Amino acid sequence: MERVLRLARMPQDEVAASVGVSSHDLDRYLAGAELPSRPLLERFARACGADPTILLMVREDQQRRTHA
Numbered sequence: 511m512e513r514v515l516r517l518a519r520m521p522q523d524e525v526a527a528s529v530g531v532s533s534h535d536l537d538r539y540l541a542g543a544e545l546p547s548r549p550l551l552e553r554f555a556r557a558c559g560a561d562p563t564i565l566l567m568v569r570e571d572q573q574r575r576t577h578a
Contacts, residue, residue, distance in 0.1 A: 511551075511565065514554070514558045515540065517558070517560070518557075518559055522536060522537075525557050528553070552566070
């Protein structure tokens with residue numbers, strides 16, 4: 511998510527507002543402190559002008575590792 515945000519060259523607070531989360535919550539997702547939901551990742555990718563496919567694959571991999 512951090513890389514997508516960096517490549518989008520958009521202010522973090524603007525992306526957070528577009529996604530519907532607080533800047534604090536977006537910080538937690540970017541830091542890996544919390545795993546974002548699929549719908550949130552899709553909104554995040556769209557807000558940044560990116561394809562959500564890769565982010566969703568990474569999320570699924572992280573979720574598998576957490577439950578393994």
